[in-house]
């Protein structure tokens with residue numbers, strides 16, 4: 216097959232028979248103030264790219280904590296890879312709006328950090344360091360950070376720090392990548408550049424991505440499925456399948472189907488905020 | 491042009507100025523030497539008693555350094571324990587504040603009873619006075635990390651100790667090295683204070699006995715020697731701090 220055009224949920228690939236992440240009527244209350252998210256049921260297939268949009272404080276970051284096992288649900292169940300989630304899921308990698316790189320480590324050492332912590336890499340870290348360094352360098356190369364591996368975070372621009380942070384999230388080859396507004400603090404050009412970096416990484420490795428974003432164009436450009444959440448307590452209001460052909464180029468963002476999708480999302484969010 | 495050179499010379503100029511003002515004051519007020527000696531008299535004493543002064547200085551120096559080393563070890567270990575969890579921090583805090591409020595000189599008589607006159611009380615006083623700032627700095631440096639970093643690490647299965655070793659400890663290093671500068675000067679204070687009452691060696695003892703014989707120039711020579719030693723050690727640790735924690739002073743976007 217020459218053209219890997221992909222319709223989310225449409226192809227009958229075997230791994231899509233059983234979803235990878237399953238939320239079954241999940242609610243979470245941090246404290247007595249009530250549910251942060253409420254009655255969320257959804258499933259994400261292995262290799263799917265999903266995006267969450269919704270008003271601030273609606274529980275998007277909370278969703279990520281549930282998905283990665285950092286918080287147990289108050290009600291309902293979360294399953295990943297066929298097993299109920301109990302405790303932190305090592306098969307996930309996370310990146311956030313601020314890159315949170317450690318200032319005393321070089322870019323390379325920052326990227327290697329997860330391997331010093333997560334099993335089974337941790338045990339072999341000293342012995343196989345050369346191989347891990349090779350792996351990290353390859354990753355840095357693909358995000359365009361070649362030549363910066365021995366620089367410290369303060370010597371990198373915001374966009375470069377974000378690239379490094381994404382490498383750190385991916386170094387242990389997670390099956391589940393969690394991105395919480397990763398490009399929010401970047402300028403428009405750098406952001407679009409990083410969309411393409413992320414797109415290429417995903418196209419080549421096909422991990423499952425959960426992306427939280429406020430940027431509707433970003434959601435539509437990158438995702439297979441966009442979930443729209445309500446104001447607190449966060450519920451899933453709508454689910455948009457993005458049928459745009461893959462791989463997508465930045466050109467697509469000027470096409471009519473694209474702008475229509477963004478437009479309808481925009482008005483939907485406007486309504487939610489207006490309520 | 492020589493902005494850098496002027497900056498480098500400034501401390502020396504300040505010292506020279508102080509010496510001039512000192513000499514001039516003594517001269518104009520005509521204070522007798524056994525009350526308040528001028529720089530010349532002090533320098534003379536330094537020269538004439540170079541032998542005994544260096545013996546006593548060495549005594550003060552090594553007791554201070556031993557006490558300081560004990561203080562660094564204890565401060566590091568206790569600081570790590572106290573700072574490792576909120577619970578420990580809360581549990582230990584009042585005790586630490588209480589301990590810090592005790593003037594350490596008050597321990598000297600106890601130490602003399604326990605260990606007799608000599609080097610041991612000086613070492614222990616230096617130790618008691620200098621470990622506290624190290625402890626507090628290390629404990630504060632280990633303070634909780636930002637929630638996102640915590641998530642990144644926790645999702646990988648990081649244990650509490652991993653987080654402390656990979657993030658907490660390196661991040662507390664600048665605080666640690668900064669506290670060394672404070673601690674080394676305090677250690678000198680501790681050793682000298684102890685020597686004045688509980689020793690027959692050391693600069694503290696030298697000053698005490700010279701003072702009781704009204705040999706004031708020698709007392710002042712002792713003062714000068716102590717401050718020079720303290721200044722040198724301070725500079726050593728300042729340089730060490732610069733070496734070890736450059737990252738903390740360069741990045742404005744540090745953690």
Ligand SMILES: Nc1ncnc2c1ncn2[C@@H]1O[C@H](COP(=O)(O)OP(=O)(O)OP(=O)(O)O)[C@@H](O)[C@H]1O
Nearest residue numbers: 245246251269270271272273274275276277278447
């Ligand atoms: N640790 C916590 N303890 C108590 N309440 C919390 C905690 N974390 C989040 N909340 C609350 O839960 C709700 C959802 O928070 P969450 O961080 O998931 O929102 P969000 O959608 O990520 O918002 P934003 O878009 O601003 O990042 C908010 O009302 C918030 O105040």
Ligand SMILES: [Mg+2]
Nearest residue numbers: 275276277395
């Ligand atoms: Mg959030």
